[in-house]
Structure formats: structure tokens, C-alpha cells
Amino acid sequence: GNTGSNAINYTAYQKLPYKAEDFVALTDMISFANVLVVPVKSPIKSLKELVATAKREPGKLAFSSAGVGQTTHLMGELLRQSAGVDVVHVPYKGSAPATMAIVAGETQFMFDNLTGSLGHVKDGKLRALAVTGATREPELPDVPTMTELGMKDFDKVGWMGFFVPAKTPPAVVKKLTDNLIAVLQDPAVVQRYRELGGRPGGMPPEQFSQMVERDRQEWGALIRSQKLQLD
Template sequence: MKQAFNGLSLALGVALIAAHGAALAAYPDKPIRLIVPAAAGGTTDIASRLVGKRMGELLGQPVVVENRAGGGGIIGAQALRQSAADGYTLMMGNIGPNAINYSLYRQLPYRAEDFAPVTLVVSVPNVLVVNANVPARTVAELVALARAQPGKYSFASSGTGQSVHLSGELFRKRTGTDLIHVPYKGAAPAVADLVAGQVTMMVDNLPSSLPHIRSGKLRALAVTSASRVPELPDVPTMKEAGVNDFQVTAWFGLVAPAGTPPEVIDRLQKTVAGILVEPEIKSRLAELGGIPGGDTPAQFGTFIKSERERWARVVRDTGIPPQ
């Protein structure tokens, strides 16, 4: 009897392994949902749609972008945590929900361990922009305006906890200015109000502000990268503009629910890494001021951990109280 039971157990085990292997071989056999923890039109959304479309073509199944804006990325991250770990729900993670929020909020409905890194997709500098009617053509002139009338001027952000928010707080700290923070549910509505003159300035991700800089609706005063960017060669870095210790790079990368099969993670990573070296994609990202990623899951995981630690220091340095 025992021998028969052992034989049955072995047969069942072999069958389960075979079924698991067949399922992985067939992946994906239905559409993949790609959660964007921000509103349409921002850099997270732009990167998701650009890469997601090509992923769908290569994987043979559509990648459906789903915008879940709000809460500085918390709503989108929570939706991912609650999803099945089967490779059919991913998120375009970014510096907000995957790094800054851990230091900015006392309680989050998710933990870092709830997510499995896939790969870094793109990193971009931020750019300090003002409404075209603001009478400041340099960072020094903007600082002088703000110091002359404390509390009059405001800075927009794509949401509390995003790099755009922390960049604004860092600017306020480094320049000793009293600026009012106005958070939005994504970069697109924030930039729209900036163009309309409802807010004064924004330290935005370059891709979402670049079209308005080129059209003359916004004026770029400085970039947050270590060196000038090819897209705005006449715009100085923050250091060149007189603001020291101000280097910020925003990043965007794919994450999956923890427990997603390693084989699925591997296929997704290799697919995206291949996409990021395609000339058309590289050219499109370069037009946006972006630097393509494509690193391994392990490398991306190490990078995310280092970013959590780095932004924890920034949160402490700027004196933002945990929410």
C-alpha cells in the first residue's frame, strides 16, 4: 500500500512539474496588464506605452496600460501587490512608490519585499522650469524673486513622494526659499497648470516638460543632471547655476508581484533589454532625454535598495515630516 502511495505521489509530482513547464512555455497566452502608478501624459506613462507596445509585439500578446494614479504611486503599487504572481500583471515602478515612499510615509499598504524587480527601463534628469511669464531667466533671478516675497510663489509636483516633489523640496532647502508645494495626480495635470500660470515652477522629469520648453510655453532654468543634456545644451546644470549638492535622476523600471516564476521574470527582462537596444526605441528615448536601462533583475534590485537608502537621507535632510 505504501509503495503504491509513493508511486502515486511521484506520478502526481511529475505531472505537476510537466504542467508547470508547459504553462511557462506557453507564457504569455493572454494579455498582460501594465499598471502605471501615475496619470496619462507623464514620463511613467510615456515610457510604459513606448516599451509596452513593443513588448506586446514581441511576446505575441497585447500589453494593456492601466493608469492607476494617486497617492504618490501608492494606489498603483497596492494594486500590483494584490495581483496574482503569474506574470500577467506588471508595474512601471519609479522612484516614488519604490524608493521615496518608504521614508515619507509611516504606514504603507505594501512592503519592498512585495515586489520582484524585472529591469530598469529608462532614467531621465529633472529640469527646473517656470511659466513663461515669470520674470526670471536664471536660477539666481528666481531665487531673488522668491526671497523677496516669501510664500507667494509655488512649485507643482506630480504627486507627494515623487522625485518631482522631493526635487522641489530640495530646491527650497538648498536655496533658502519659502515656496508652496502644490501636488497633482501625475505630471500631465501639473504641467498643464504650470503652462496656464496657476503655479510658478516645477522641477519636472525632462520628457513631460520638453515639448512645452520647445514651444516657449515654459522656460528651462537648470537641469538636475551632473552635466548638461543634449536636448537643452544652453541650459546649465544646477551646480553651474549656483545650487550645490543638487543632482537628481528619475528612473522607471518594471516590477512584478513577489513570487512571480523566475523563468517568467527572465523572459520579461530579456525581452525588454532587447527592446531597449533597438535603434528606433533608443532614438525615441534619446529625444526625451532618457538613458535606456536593461539590467538584470538582481542588478535592478540592488539599485532600488540603494535608491531607498539615498532618498531616506534626502527626506531627513529636507526636514519633511513623515505622513
């Protein structure tokens, strides 16, 4: 198994004990949008208002993340770059504390994993302003995508997927891939993943490989432009 952060690490870290060519991508396990949230008590009701507030009060708005280099961090950096706003990044040690920080109002906004914030949005503790990804989320049909709101390059999602060492025999790779895709298409698995706010995987290997490479290129460009080195 592996996560979308692996596509980020190739650029964010100067030294890694592995490289992309060491692995063969099999299929994605689950993908999940990031949802732009603010505390329910926040006066900010839309992305437009968030950007306007950030421009009016540079350096005042802070966003929480699950840690430096996580997608929850890089989405905030992407907003900083795309909207030209001066906002402060506050990294936490993991998704749960980052989410609780925004619920408590310690930070003013966050691009949280949908799986982490969905319950809080439905319970009325967080207000969802937008979602990342190419399409709206079935669990939040009234929440627009960042793309709909005129923001480019926010059609990205977080993901977890399956990889094996590059030296694995092709017959083994095919059998593993076929078995994994079959499991991921099981109705019970599909339903459970959707309940969690995720989308079940099962992409053909070629399509999954293309998605991983695209993430590697696009996140890499952002990391270089923002000079975000992690080591």
C-alpha cells in the same frame, strides 16, 4: 513595472502592503530628468535669480507638482532645503495639470518631468533654467545641470523599471531580464524614448538595484528631515 515613487513610498507612508524585500529588481525601462522651468513671461532668467527672488520675497513663490510625494514635489523640497528658501508647494492631481498650471503662470516654477515640459520649452511657452541628473540632456544641450550651478544632491532622475516577486525562480528572473534588456536596446525603442525626452533603460540588475536603494536612502532622508508624511 514600477516607478521611482516606489523608492519614496517606503519612507513617505507609515503603512504599506509591501516592503522592498518582496521584490527583485530586473532593469530600468526609462529614466528622465526633471527640468526646472518658469513661465516664459517670468522675469526670472536663471536659478540664481530664482533663489534670490525667493529669499527677497519669502512665501511668495509657489511651485507646482504632480502630487505630494512625487519627484516633482521632492525636487522642490530639496531646493527649499538646499538653498534655504521659503517657497509654497501647490500639488496637482497628475503631471498634465501641474504642467499646464506653470504654462498658465498659476505657479512661479516647477521641477517638471522632462517628458512633460520638453514640448513647451521648445514651443517657447516655458523657460528651462536647469536640469537634474548627472549630465546635460541631449534634447536641451544649452541648459546646465543643477550640479553645474553649485547645487548638491540634484543628480537624481525619475525612472520606471521592472520588478518581479522575490519568490520568482532565478532562471525565470534571468530570462525575463535578458529579454527586457534586448528589447530596450532595439534602435526603434531607443529613438522613441529619446524623442519623448527620456533615456532608454537596460541597466544590469545589480546596477539598477543599487540605484533603487540609493534613491530609497536619499529620498528617505529628505522626507524625514522635512517631516513629509503622506498618511
